[in-house]
Amino acid sequence: xxxxxxxxxxxxxxxxxxxxxxxxxxxxxxxxxxxxxxxxxxxxxxxxxxxxxxxxxxxxxxxxxxxxxxxxxxxxxxxxxxxxxxxxxxxxxxxxxxxxxxxxxxxxxxxxxxxxxxxxxxxxxxxxxxxxxxxxxxxxxxxxxxxxxxxxxxxxxxxxxxxxxxxxxxxxxxxxxxxxxxxxxxxxxxxxxxxxxxxxxxx
Amino acid sequence: xxxxxxxxxxxxxxxxxxxxxxxxxxxxxxxxxxxxxxxxxxxxxxxxxxxxxxxxxxxxxxxxxxxxxxxxxxxxxxxxxxxxxxxxxxxxxxxxxxxxxxxxxxxxxxxxxxxxxxxxxxxxxxxxxxxxxxxxxxxxxxxxxxxxxxxxxxxxxxxxxxxxxxxxxxxxxxxxxxxxxxxxxxxxxxxxxxxxxxxxxxxxxxxxxxxxxxxxxxxxxxxxxxxxxxxxxxxxxxxxxxxxxxxxxxxxxxxxxxxxxxxxxxxxxxxxxxxxxxxxxxxxxxxxxxxxxxxxxxxxxxxxxxxxxxxxxxxxxxxxxxxxxxxxxxxxxxxxxxxxxxxxxxxxxxxxxxxxxxxxxxxxxxxxxxxxxxx
Amino acid sequence: xxxxxxxxxxxxxxxxxxxxxxxxxxxxxxxxxxxxxxxxxxxxxxxxxxxxxxxxxxxxxxxxxxxxxxxxxxxxxxxxxxxxxxxxxxxxxxxxxxxxxxxxxxxxxxxxxxxxxxxxxxxxxxxxxxxxxxxxxx
Numbered sequence: 169x170x171x172x173x174x175x176x177x178x179x180x181x182x183x184x185x186x187x188x189x190x191x192x193x194x195x196x197x198x199x200x201x202x203x204x205x206x207x208x209x210x211x212x213x214x215x216x217x218x219x220x221x222x223x224x225x226x227x228x229x230x231x232x233x234x235x236x237x238x239x240x241x242x243x244x245x246x247x248x249x250x251x252x253x254x255x256x257x258x259x260x261x262x263x264x265x266x267x268x269x270x271x272x273x274x275x276x277x278x279x280x281x282x283x284x285x286x287x288x289x290x291x292x293x294x295x296x297x298x299x300x301x302x303x304x305x306x307x308x309x310x311x312x313x314x315x316x317x318x319x320x321x322x323x324x325x326x327x328x329x330x331x332x333x334x335x336x337x338x339x340x341x342x343x344x345x346x347x348x349x350x351x352x353x354x355x356x357x358x359x360x361x362x363x364x365x366x367x368x369x370x371x
Numbered sequence: 372x373x374x375x376x377x378x379x380x381x382x383x384x385x386x387x388x389x390x391x392x393x394x395x396x397x398x399x400x401x402x403x404x405x406x407x408x409x410x411x412x413x414x415x416x417x418x419x420x421x422x423x424x425x426x427x428x429x430x431x432x433x434x435x436x437x438x439x440x441x442x443x444x445x446x447x448x449x450x451x452x453x454x455x456x457x458x459x460x461x462x463x464x465x466x467x468x469x470x471x472x473x474x475x476x477x478x479x480x481x482x483x484x485x486x487x488x489x490x491x492x493x494x495x496x497x498x499x500x501x502x503x504x505x506x507x508x509x510x511x512x513x514x515x516x517x518x519x520x521x522x523x524x525x526x527x528x529x530x531x532x533x534x535x536x537x538x539x540x541x542x543x544x545x546x547x548x549x550x551x552x553x554x555x556x557x558x559x560x561x562x563x564x565x566x567x568x569x570x571x572x573x574x575x576x577x578x579x580x581x582x583x584x585x586x587x588x589x590x591x592x593x594x595x596x597x598x599x600x601x602x603x604x605x606x607x608x609x610x611x612x613x614x615x616x617x618x619x620x621x622x623x624x625x626x627x628x629x630x631x632x633x634x635x636x637x638x639x640x641x642x643x644x645x646x647x648x649x650x651x652x653x654x655x656x657x658x659x660x661x662x663x664x665x666x667x668x669x670x671x672x673x674x675x676x677x678x679x680x681x682x683x684x685x686x687x688x689x690x691x692x693x694x695x696x697x698x699x700x701x702x703x704x705x706x707x708x709x710x711x712x713x714x715x716x717x718x719x720x721x722x723x724x725x726x727x728x729x730x731x732x733x734x735x736x737x738x739x740x741x742x743x744x745x746x
Numbered sequence: 747x748x749x750x751x752x753x754x755x756x757x758x759x760x761x762x763x764x765x766x767x768x769x770x771x772x773x774x775x776x777x778x779x780x781x782x783x784x785x786x787x788x789x790x791x792x793x794x795x796x797x798x799x800x801x802x803x804x805x806x807x808x809x810x811x812x813x814x815x816x817x818x819x820x821x822x823x824x825x826x827x828x829x830x831x832x833x834x835x836x837x838x839x840x841x842x843x844x845x846x847x848x849x850x851x852x853x854x855x856x857x858x859x860x861x862x863x864x865x866x867x868x869x870x871x872x873x874x875x876x877x878x879x880x881x882x883x884x
Contacts, residue, residue, distance in 0.1 A: 229424055240513065305883065328530055328531065
């Protein structure tokens with residue numbers, strides 16, 4: 169896989185830059201806020217961070233099985249740097265939220281997210297975490313999308329997404345990390361918690 | 372009043388140490404919270420708290436038509452998705468009095484047994500992994516991918532199938548179906564003895580499972596523990612033998628029963644069931660009759676007013692579907708009697724007296740899938 | 747039992763018992779050696795707008811016969827019926843679920859708490875239940 173350097177000075181490995189025409193957010197990120205011309209040390213640090221993301225063991229329902237299958241011998245994600253799962257949020261880099269989140273589980277998810285040290289990332293895996301999924305209509309307890317709670321970096325659609333889709337999501341996250349400031353930039357929350365009335369925060 | 376009841380339930384004696392095995396835990400196989408009251412390392416009391424994945428499926432089904440319900444039943448016990456679908460389809464077909472083609476029953480049974488093997492493979496992975504033997508995770512999932520390949524080739528989806536529909540199947544199987552299954556059986560018959568070599572005769576595994584969590588026959592019936600966990604205690608509850616459905620009348624297989632009732636017995640029952648499933652597959656795969664893949668059904672399915680109940684044997688136990696209909700195209704009330712709901716609460720009887728590491732072994736051997744408890 | 751009803755059910759034998767004889771009837775069918783109904787398959791409730799119906803499917807492991815026991819609770823408020831959890835242990839949890847989702851109280855239940863939902867939430871499986879903030883109705 170050749171190293172391609174773009175006109176903005178970001179070295180992104182593993183995929184042709186021309187393939188990413190629809191990644192507007194990534195362009196936005198690199199155009200505003202974060203430093204566009206990264207120095208060598210910064211890019212080495214980012215390369216190290218992006219290629220060793222360790223997730224937290226967090227699987228609620230069906231997507232958890234596909235996440236386990238992604239770690240299985242066929243679609244191994246250890247070759248992407250996701251070497252081990254950490255059981256404690258204090259040692260994890262990314263939380264791959266796999267499965268439906270209901271109102272009873274939401275405070276637990278928020279607490280886990282808060283316990284993770286910076287820089288931390290969130291992958292929303294599966295339709296349930298993006299928007300409520302098959303439970304969007306007529307359910308009284310499903311949270312319609314975890315981006316009402318925590319800021320999400322990558323959305324992986326599917327019900328359940330194929331392991332290859334999750335691998336693509338992880339690769340996207342790696343690209344995002346490489347375009348960032350080495351200590352992790354401040355990300356905006358797409359929807360502020362409490363803004364969408366479908367979720368009531370109690371206490 | 373509520374708080375006092377809770378306090379009396381949880382705290383045993385004054386010098387007990389109450390620990391949460393919280394909803395996020397690598398070994399609880401989903402979001403289940405155990406409130407464990409410990410004396411040193413010995414468990415005095417375990418109270419499971421569920422509800423962390425309660426999505427209100429039964430209420431949702433009241434506004435969905437019958438073919439749409441199938442897609443929701445997939446997501447209850449996702450490891451035996453095909454059997455869940457089949458339960459609702461059989462109930463609706465029984466209510467309508469529809470005659471299902473022979474081809475459909477044969478294919479449904481074949482896929483049932485494949486699903487059962489796949490589910491037991493995943494159980495084996497997870498149980499070994501919980502005990503610390505990480506190798507089992509890789510072996511089991513490697514072999515499971517073969518079955519998922521068959522599923523994907525047949526109907527496009529690895530895990531959540533929705534291939535059944537009231538009246539039959541969504542579409543016909545592809546011509547290479549039989550060959551794939553024969554190849555898989557040949558492959559897996561060589562691999563399954565490896566599972567025995569890895570875990571069953573392992574000294575550490577034996578120490579951790581022999582005599583742990585003994586469930587007596589009396590308790591199994593009282594708590595309604597069905598499936599392999601119940602059969603390990605001698606409870607003869609296999610619905611495939613009691614009320615045969617599908618093609619189970621035509622095949623011969625043994626109902627695997629044991630009497631010890633401990634964790635090792637539950638383990639051995641599941642391994643033996645994998646052999647039995649392969650035996651059933653060998654009998655059926657060469658004799659798929661020709662015919663339609665679905666009976667002729669109306670476009671909008673209206674179940675006549677009344678109450679209907681159907682039980683099937685999923686990989687974890689007995690799933691009962693109870694439909695109350697008032698003649699519309701959506702059910703008035705649908706109730707799923709799920710196996711994991713009854714299997715879960717027996718932990719509060721099995722675990723006290725053992726160490727906390729044994730709690731992991733016991734809950735692994737009961738093979739719980741949490742969304743099935745909460746629906 | 748003179749005041750029991752026998753609704754027509756093509757599948758299983760069904761019996762409708764009055765609320766105050768419900769517990770005694772269940773105890774009789776469990777302990778009698780000819781009937782020996784020792785395995786409770788499921789216990790649930792149905793909301794029929796003016797009354798509720800508790801439905802139990804019980805079977806015998808010895809004789810392999812199944813019975814559906816129903817009892818009728820009139821009205822919509824202050825519903826309660828005697829618990830059968832000392833006869834079949836699994837009923838303890840099925841009854842907790844019915845309490846959680848319907849609001850029917852079971853007397854003499856060892857631990858009647860809500861199972862899935864929060865303490866102050868309504869009873870979702872009732873037909874008149876609405877929740878504007880959490881439900882999106884199609």
